[in-house]
Amino acid sequence: xxxxxxxxxxxxxxxxxxxxxxxxxxxxxxxxxxxxxxxxxxxxxxxxxxxxxxxxxxxxxxxxxxxxxxxxxxxxxxxxxxxxxxxxxxxxxxxxxxxxxxxxxxxxxxxxxxxxxxxxxxxxxxxxxxxxxxxxxxxxxxxxxxxxxxxxxxxxxxxxxxxxxxxxxxxxxxxxxxxxxxxxxxxxxxxxxxxxxxxxxxxxxxxxxxxxxxxxxxxxxxxxxxxxxxxxxxxx
Numbered sequence: 001x002x003x004x005x006x007x008x009x010x011x012x013x014x015x016x017x018x019x020x021x022x023x024x025x026x027x028x029x030x031x032x033x034x035x036x037x038x039x040x041x042x043x044x045x046x047x048x049x050x051x052x053x054x055x056x057x058x059x060x061x062x063x064x065x066x067x068x069x070x071x072x073x074x075x076x077x078x079x080x081x082x083x084x085x086x087x088x089x090x091x092x093x094x095x096x097x098x099x100x101x102x103x104x105x106x107x108x109x110x111x112x113x114x115x116x117x118x119x120x121x122x123x124x125x126x127x128x129x130x131x132x133x134x135x136x137x138x139x140x141x142x143x144x145x146x147x148x149x150x151x152x153x154x155x156x157x158x159x160x161x162x163x164x165x166x167x168x169x170x171x172x173x174x175x176x177x178x179x180x181x182x183x184x185x186x187x188x189x190x191x192x193x194x195x196x197x198x199x200x201x202x203x204x205x206x207x208x209x210x211x212x213x214x215x216x217x218x219x220x221x222x223x224x225x226x227x228x229x230x231x232x233x234x235x236x
Contacts, residue, residue, distance in 0.1 A: 016207055016219055017200035019230060028230060030149040032223055034073075036208060036232030037201040038186040043088065044233050047112065047181035057236040061094040066209045066235045070228055073213075074102035077221040083154050084228040085110045085129060087181075091234055096124040106157060108166075112180050119165050126157055127164040131180045134169040143168035155225040186231045201231055209235035 019035060021028040038044040046054045074082050083106045086092060092107060101107070101124060109125040111118050117130035117137060132141065143166045148154065158164055170183065177183050190197045207213065 013203070014207070014214075014217055016213075016217065017204050018219060019200075027147055028227070029147055031225065031227055031230075032221070033227035033230040034204060034208075034219075035201055035230045036205040036235060037190065037198060038184065038232055039190050039198070040202060040205060041233050041235055043236070044181070044184070044187070047087070047179075048184050048187055049182075058090070059236075061091045061236065062098045064091055064095050064234065064236060065212065067091070067095045068099075069208050069213050071099065071102055071105070072218055073221075074105045076218045077226075078102075078104055080104060080221045080223060080226050081106060081155050081157075082226050082228055083108055086229065086234050087112050088234045088236075089123065089125070091236065092124050106155065108154060110180075114170060114178055114180055117165070117167055120161060121164050127154060127166060129154070130165070130167045131170045132167055137167060140165075141167045141169060152225065190231065197231075205232070205235060 016034055019033045021031050021033070023029060038048075042054050042056050046052060046056060070082070070084060074080075081104050082102075085108045087110045089109060092109075096107075106126045107124055108127045108129050109118070109122075111128060111130045114131050115133055115136055117132060117140065118128045119140075121128055129143075134144075142153070143151070153163060153166060156163075170180065171185060190201065207217065
């Protein structure tokens with residue numbers, strides 16, 4: 001019996017953690033997402049504090065395991081629209097120059113520069129997400145102050161450029177930095193709730209980046225819309 005319980009626990013531990021947003025005041029209320037640990041991601045650490053001497057792995061980007069696993073999840077759930085936020089345009093370019101992008105995967109370039117909105121998509125990206133100061137570019141802010149479930153602009157593909165450019169004011173920052181990663185909400189949130197957040201997010205980081213997911217590990221999603229990287233960034 002003990003051996004059987006251990007086997008069951010090992011299977012559970014090999015499954016990706018899916019976050020469910022149940023708090024009605026949360027921006028992502030009603031959504032589910034797969035995230036990873038930004039506080040252990042070399043790219044995120046460097047972006048959060050450029051003074052740190054950290055070497056980012058840029059080798060073999062065209063065969064990135066994290067992206068291969070996201071593609072597997074998309075292909076296994078063709079009825080779901082998956083939205084992936086990333087600042088790794090180098091990785092996206094090299095990977096999807098070689099691999100076919102699933103039709104139900106929406107790639108969103110998360111512009112790290114504050115108050116410098118990009119107003120046209122490029123490369124393999126379907127949409128652009130921009131951050132601006134609260135009192136700037138107010139005429140084009142179309143994400144500020146609303147919940148995703150009532151908008152879905154990020155989760156539906158469109159041929160109209162206006163639908164693909166998202167602009168939101170910088171959240172919870174009195175004086176907006178010129179680089180959004182310097183005010184990283186993910187780093188702050190994970191560090192504040194390390195006792196509950198680090199373990200599941202780090203498990204996802206390891207499962208997504210170290211090896212290709214086995215068929216039994218690929219989650220079956222019943223939702224129409226799903227998010228990759230509510231916390232996290234692609235791992236190399």
